[in-house]
Amino acid sequence: MSDIGSGDEGITSQKYHGQGMDAGGNNFDSGQQPQEQELATKMLQIQSKRFYLDVKQNRRGRFIKVAEIGADGRRSQIFLAMSTAAEFRDHLSSFSDFYSSLGPPNPDNVPDDGKLKSEMMLKDNRRYYLDLKENSRGRFLRVSQTITRGGPRSQVALPAQGMIEFRDALTDLLDDFGTDDGGFKGELPEGRHLRVDNKNFYFDIGQNNRGIYMKVSEVKSNFRTAITVPEKCWTRFRDILADYCDKMCRATHQPQEPHSGSASAAGGGGARPSGSQPAPAQFDIDTLTGSAPNRI
Template sequence: MSDRDSTEADEQAQRGRSDLASKTVVIQSKRYHIDVKENRRGKFIKITEVSPIGKNRLKMSMSAAADFRSHLESFCEYYVKLPPSDPDNLPEDGMLKSEMVMKENRRYYLDLKENDRGRFLRVSQTTIRGPRSHIAIPAQGLVEFKNTLTKLLDEFGMDQETESQHDLPESQHFKIENKTFYFDMGSNYRGIYMRVSEVQPRNQYRTSITIPERGLQRFADIFSDYADKIKDMHDQEQDQQSGDQGGD
């Protein structure tokens, strides 16, 4: 064992984390290490992209990785049906196909893009407290990457914590004007909660509030009350305008 491996092992032991499996995929000049790890919260997937200019990393719960794998299948099917790349006729924004995975307090943006160097899948991860991280996978290696991830998921499956979280209602979001609002259900040792987040489009800066389960109904009642009052106010204004027009 090298000094580096020994140091990492010591750090993992101190954090209560263990390595369960690891596979490597080589695509062009990049290497991708797909690791299954486990800590006190359960099993998770760590993906490390190693390129000549450095390293990029993503972490996913087992359920998020399963959703990611499902989307990879659709991206692979989409990619093989694309016509040959034309460097003189690239998409204006480079975007070919886009999807999003929402799990717990994280979001994963999957963007199949094209530039003068070729086609690639950019996978970006955002969290409430941390900055965005991402990896980029050359499109011609998507099938091998997906198959490798599938083997690990088939072997290690879903842990109990992830399965219990998967029973919670699915996340939802909507856009209004230039804002996007996300509604996520989660759970921890304190119980079930809802997180409501607003994301600014320019810098992806996120602000959030967390509502415990016991306060959800009261929260909904107050929202509904204000929505009804605003609707009544607009209805009265319309009635008044109609009356004024009738008087003329």
């Protein structure tokens, strides 16, 4: 399962006041899915910020939503699969140990980018960048969540002094609900490649925050496009294609009226009979191994 349940979970609880807009303008109050359940929640007050850790569950499994609310009311959030939350918990321990080993802040000895220690976590189509940073306001852990190959980025910033408290709260939730993400656990089929004339079609099976999908990409030398078909409608998609294939097959092989006196009717000459179809396009199909390359 991917790290978030639906991609548009709403912050509708009374604990989130206001219009539910984060710094980037994302509306948390829209799109709440009725089948989603909140199983548990914890609130932490760390310096001037409040953090909510919500364990949620939907048909794709369980995950943890981390929401940060600043003193000015600005909101931001990230989503963690249960297994990713466990990995994050372990990183918090190592970051805390490193932070404890640091001396007092020294404005003359701060890296140009402010980063003191960094780690990265990868889960399905999402990356998480953990950066312990220092600026004029102090030291903090920034956790950024991104979608691979671009896409929106969301992040929360945890004051360094609160990392242990945050880790302990996360540990309590993981002890209660485990580190099993739920959802699909089998091995996804390998990608396929189809070449027709000067076009290449790639069929890649993947999994993201909305479930399993098939991405069909058309690639030419100076052109590429793709569609994404959710797994829940593959059967219907196949049936529609099969129906068109059957109809075209019947139309193509209807008996043709004889043309008396023509060279083709007499069995001679090289001309194609009137009404016949051109030779089918040549194509090759192969199977790709591993993940899809950056052709899409």
